[in-house]
Amino acid sequence: MAYVYDDQNIFAKILRAEIPNTTVYETEHTLAFRDIAPKAPDHVLVIPKGPYVTFDHFCQAASDEELTDFFRASGEVCKMIGAAADDTALGFRAITNAGQHGVQEVPHFHLHILSGRPLGRMVEATD
């Protein structure tokens, strides 16, 4: 199975600093920034810096170092925005959309972290 990465996607442009972003957290392999159209008071996107199209692509093709870095960074973001679901905070939702059925708009793998309000049920019925 082939994953074809389009290096003209908007997050690739953010990583090349061709367009601005509001960075929340950055490491060697990972960037976290605020979503331009937030769906909750806090809505952060966490992306690997490598050219991965979807979550499954990232899980299959990324190095152990990239995988660890990405998930540790995601944990830091939860702490930084006060969303960590420990006994002091109200929790969050982490979502990743992939492909056509997942309604993925930007073909660079990203994890949405949403918090700051009750988020409702996970998936609405479409039929």
Ligand code: AMP
């Ligand atoms: P998805 O549908 O999962 O691919 O989500 C793409 C997300 O990227 C949407 O929530 C958009 O609001 C967000 N987005 C698109 N362009 C930008 C941008 N330039 N900076 C930050 N977020 C963006």
